[in-house]
Amino acid sequence: MQSNVKILKTEILSDNWYILKKITYEYLKGDGKKQVQTREAYDRGNGATILLYNREQKTIILTRQFRLPTFINGNETGMLIEACAGLLDKDNAIDCIRRETEEETGYKVTNITKVLEAYMSPGSVTEMLSFFIAEYTNEMKITAGGGLEHEGENIEVLELFFDDALRMMETGEIKDGKTIILLQYLRLKNLL
Ligand SMILES: Nc1nc2c(ncn2[C@@H]2O[C@H](COP(=O)(O)OP(=O)(O)O[C@H]3O[C@H](CO)[C@@H](O)[C@H](O)[C@@H]3O)[C@@H](O)[C@H]2O)c(=O)[nH]1
Ligand SMILES: [Mg+2]
Structure with a gap:
């Protein structure tokens, strides 16, 4: 065209x-x-995000970290609950999100499914974000996670019941766009 x-x-x-x-x-x-x-x-290049879910326990894995831009725009503590995410390096999105999942959450997941792509802020940011989901089990937890020390990352790992996360979306405790999209995706497809 x-x-x-x-x-x-x-x-x-x-x-x-x-x-x-x-x-x-x-x-x-x-x-x-x-x-x-x-x-x-x-x-800032392109990114990838992933929501880990466990069908048996009806739980999901999220992260919490300080996000400066939210701090200067109304988020009192600057702490934000988010699905695991990372910027893409040279490698493709799947490899990138597999590595990022391990670094940030400590889970080594195997079957990763890509569900959609989206421009998250098309009026000002070039980034296209690839969205993934993956099932996790407790046995897949191999490290504490938390992100890379030398990059200054200090990421808390949260395991939440899916229903609680859906409620937190309504109360405003979860306020991150990519996370809301992924939670709604799981609900829409009846995966949990
Ligand atoms: N020194 C410095 N470090 C920075 C700066 N901006 C980002 N960083 C650091 O660069 C690293 C990037 O970490 P990633 O895990 O790869 O990216 P991310 O920040 O989690 O980004 C993901 O989430 C964003 C927010 O939803 C997404 O926008 C992005 O696409 C990605 O998915 C983090 O340690 C971050 O603190 C900066 O201006 N200065
Ligand atoms: Mg990250």
Whole structure:
């Protein structure tokens, strides 16, 4: 399909950690007129997230960690309950999420299923997130998890009853988009 967009100029506003770009482009509108627009886009690569669930126990595994951007926007403690997630490195999404699951939750899961992909903040962040689910058993817990010390990660691992997690979504105790999508996915497909 032919694109209606021609990039005219790309400026790097920051490459301090990830990359913030300012892009000027020409956009061909439906009425045939051209319009020049400028938008900023934050590029931190793509990511993956996973919800571990146990059908017998009717439980799931989540994490809790400090998220600075939420702290400066209304989250009093900055602590956020989330499905395990990580940015993709060079490897593909499945390898990445398998490694991330082990690092953050301590579970070595085998059968991982990809369920969907989504742009999580399409007006400002380039990232596309791949969503996965996997069944876990208590025997799969091989380390404490908690994330990588040298990356400054300090991640608490939570095992919750699925019904409690659904309630926490309604009370606002769970407020993370990817986590809500995955919880609703499990419910929609009657997996728990
Ligand atoms: N020094 C420094 N470290 C940073 C910065 N930004 C992120 N980091 C660190 O880089 C590491 C990235 O860890 P990952 O587990 O790979 O990523 P994530 O932060 O969990 O991101 C996941 O969740 C996000 C929030 O839902 C998602 O946006 C993202 O796609 C991914 O799935 C973390 O240790 C984080 O603290 C920064 O500006 N400076
Ligand atoms: Mg992470």
